[in-house]
Structure formats: structure tokens, C-alpha cells
Amino acid sequence: MKAKEYGIVANWNYVILSIIVLTVCTLLILYMPGVRDFDGMVLKSVQKFLSPYPSYIPLFFSEFGRDYNMFWPQFAACCALVSNQKYLKAFLLVFFVQTSYLLTMLIKNFVCRTRPCGDAYPGYSFPSCHAATEMTLLGICICLIMHYTRSAFWRYFLSVFLGIYIFMVCISRLWLGHHFPIDVIAGLFLGVLCVNLYVILCRFFNR
Numbered sequence: 001m002k003a004k005e006y007g008i009v010a011n012w013n014y015v016i017l018s019i020i021v022l023t024v025c026t027l028l029i030l031y032m033p034g035v036r037d038f039d040g041m042v043l044k045s046v047q048k049f050l051s052p053y054p055s056y057i058p059l060f061f062s063e064f065g066r067d068y069n070m071f072w073p074q075f076a077a078c079c080a081l082v083s084n085q086k087y088l089k090a091f092l093l094v095f096f097v098q099t100s101y102l103l104t105m106l107i108k109n110f111v112c113r114t115r116p117c118g119d120a121y122p123g124y125s126f127p128s129c130h131a132a133t134e135m136t137l138l139g140i141c142i143c144l145i146m147h148y149t150r151s152a153f154w155r156y157f158l159s160v161f162l163g164i165y166i167f168m169v170c171i172s173r174l175w176l177g178h179h180f181p182i183d184v185i186a187g188l189f190l191g192v193l194c195v196n197l198y199v200i201l202c203r204f205f206n207r
Contacts (some may be wrong), residue, residue, distance in 0.1 A: 011196040011199050011200050011203075012196075012200065014192060014193075014196040015193055015196045015197060015200070017189075017192075018189040018190070018192045018193035018196070019193065021185070021186070021189040022127070022186055022189050022190055022193070025126075025127070025182055025185060025186040025189075026107065026111060026126075026186070028182065029111055029113055029126050029182065030111060035182065036180070039180035039181055039182050040116065040180065042180075042181045043116055043174055043177070043180055043181060046171075046174045046175070046181070047174065047175060047177065050171070050175050057172070057175075058171070058172035058173075058175035058176050059172075059176070060172075061165070061168045061169045061171075061172040062130065062169065062172040062173060062176055062178070064134075064165075064169065070097070070133060070137065073137060073138075073141075074093065074094055074097055074137060077090075077093055077137070077140075077141055077144070078090040078093060078094060081093065081144070084148075088202070088205055089144070089202055092198050092201055092202060093137075093140050093198070096136055096140065096194040096195070096197065096198045097133060097136050097137045097140075097194075099136075099194060100132045100133050100135075100136040100190060100191055100194045101129060101132070101133050103132070103190060103194075104127055104128075104129040104132045104133070104187065104190060105129070107126065107127055107186075107190075108123065108124040108125075108126065108127070108129070109124065111124065111126045112124055113125045113126040113180075113183070115177075115178055115179065116177045116178070116179070116180055117176075117177045117178060120177075121176075121178050125178075125179055125180060125183050126179075126180070126182070126183045126186060127183050127184075127186035127187040127190055128170070128173050128178075128179045128183045128184045128186070128187030128188075129187065130169055130170070130172075130173050130179075130187065131169065131170050131173065131179075131183075131184045131185075131186075131187025131188045131190075131191065132187040132188070132190040132191045132194075133191070134165075134166050134169045134170075134191065135166055135187070135188050135190070135191020135192060135194075135195065136190075136191040136194040136195055136198075138162045138163075138165060138166050139166070139191055139192065139194075139195035140195055140198050141162055142158075142159045142162050142163065143195065143198070143199055145158045145159055145162075146159060166188075170184045170187075170188065
């Protein structure tokens with residue numbers, strides 16, 4: 001099997017894995033009320049561990065994932081792709097980031113899970129929209145960096161930097177008490193689903 005074909009198989013495996021994890025998380029929330037108690041216990045442990053650190057840290061990372069702040073990173077990534085005549089990849093980047101957002105909203109309104117902080121923050125809790133959209137956008141950016149950046153140093157430096165940023169955005173949602181851990185996990189795997197569909201479609205149209 002050629003390396004390229006193997007890559008497609010691997011991407012489909014990640015798609016299937018993401019769907020399974022997302023489905024299992026959704027079923028746990030819907031049909032196992034005791035999960036909330038376990039989720040709450042883990043959340044309190046995380047918050048207790050992070051409590052000595054300044055509160056502006058999670059606020060900074062959490063603010064980056066808001067709807068209106070997501071425009072500029074998407075715009076910058078699309079400009080870089082368009083300037084290199086990668087029009088389809090630019091379109092698919094925006095398409096999948098918006099798809100991750102819409103899917104998150106759809107699942108939120110289906111599951112209707114209340115947030116750990118109650119009504120202090122608007123909307124439902126499951127899954128985390130911040131985790132899903134950040135994983136989609138920055139995950140796609142990591143794929144593009146790994147593919148197009150010639151310098152090994154910058155390729156790995158930028159990929160690790162963006163990976164840490166995704167992690168910090170997810171932690172910030174727990175830190176602020178806006179999500180339970182399972183919400184963030186489900187959001188991450190929804191993002192992984194979109195990233196791999198992006199890669200699959202890009203490879204398909206580049207044949």
C-alpha cells in the first residue's frame with residue numbers, strides 16, 4: 001500500500017474513532033445521570049489544582065475562542081492559503097471551522113446539559129464549542145504547517161505552540177467552571193473529526 005493511501009486509511013480511522021467517542025459521551029450524558037457527579041468531582045480537583053494561579057490566564061485563553069475573535073485567525077490562515085493559490089484549502093478551512101461550530105450548537109440544543117456554573121454563563125454545556133472550534137482551526141493549521149513549512153525547526157516549533165494553545169483553551173474552560181471535563185473531551189474529538197475530514201477532502205480533490 002502506498003504511503004498516501006495509508007494516510008487516507010489512518011484519517012478514516014480517526015474519523016471513526018472520533019464519532020465513537022462523541023457518541024459514547026453523548027449517551028453517557030443522556031442516560032447516566034451519575035456521570036455528572038463524577039464529572040463535577042474531576043472538575044473541582046482541576047480547579048483546586050489551578051486555583052493558586054492568576055485568574056487572567058484562563059480569561060485570556062478563553063476569550064480567544066469566542067465567535068468574534070475566531071474571525072481573525074481564520075482570515076489570516078485563508079490569506080496565506082489564497083496567496084499561494086490554495087483556494088480549495090482556504091474554502092474548506094472556513095467550511096469545517098463553521099461546521100464544527102454548527103454541529104456543536106446542534107448537539108448542545110439536543111442534549112441540553114446545564115453548565116457547572118449554572119446560569120452564570122449563557123448556553124448549554126455539552127459539548128464545548130471552544131474545544132471543538134479551536135481544535136478544528138488550529139488542528140488544520142498544524143496540518144498545513146507540517147505539510148508546507150520547509151524548516152524543520154519552525155515546523156515543529158509552530159506545531160507544538162499551537163498544540164499547547166489548544167490545551168490551554170480547553171483547560172481554561174474547566175478553570176472558569178464553564179464546562180465539565182467530558183464536555184471538553186467531546187468537543188476535542190468533534191474537532192478531530194473535522195480536521196481529518198478536511199485532510200481527506202483535500203487529498204481527494206488533489207488527485
